[in-house]
Amino acid sequence: MFEMKEEYKTGIKKIDVEHEKLFEIGERAYQLLKDKYINDKFDKIVTIIGELREYTVHHFAEEEAYMESINYKRLFTQKMDHIGFIKKIDEVNFNEIDKNQDEAIMGLLTFLNDWLVNHILEKDLLIPVK
Template identity: 50%
Template sequence: MFKWKNEYETGVEKIDEQHRKLFEIANNAYELLNNDLYIDKYDRIIQIIEELKEYTVFHFTTEEEYMVSIGYKKILSHKVEHDDFIKKFDDIDFNRIDYGQNEYIMEMLEFIYKWIDEHILIKDKEHSPGKIA
């Protein structure tokens, strides 16, 4: 389960609020993984992936607009990371999901966890107020 901690805060409320929403979506995937009542989780997995993709596009746009507004100098490399995240979900092998649903959810959760550790905790902190590089 993904729990919001103060260390995830960037100091920019709208960015932090959107990060909390991403945690909520990740937790939906976690709950689905642990829900044994669903025999076939395929449609719900696709729904979570689409929600995650749509929301991250919205969030990344907001974050990139913020970075432009503060004159953040590393915006291009930051945008590449955002684009790579979206590409990960654009390149989904839907057959693989169908034949290994729980395994796919687990991989998705591991990817999101790694993203939180490497992107939100490190990269997003670089454009926090008082730490602008």
């Protein structure tokens, strides 16, 4: 389900490698959803969400530093999108996750896939390669 497709590549190696890592995190969440042999997935979900947040903070800082280095005119818009993403992750209700774990994973997957694909295609592909 989660894979870094050729059409998502910006041509900026560091950004593409980091996007690949975000897709890998999403793929691990997807594999967890499919695993019917694990009854209690809560700890694994929390770990994935924590890793996702930590890595996106790192990635966004790197991406924004690159955009700043080339005086990218859409940097502010990118920053606002990035802040919105982190805010959404920070608003995760862990009590709700524990009540219906598979539904929580599906919600996370839908959000992550939609956000990643749309953000890359609509925003990141516009970033010039220096």
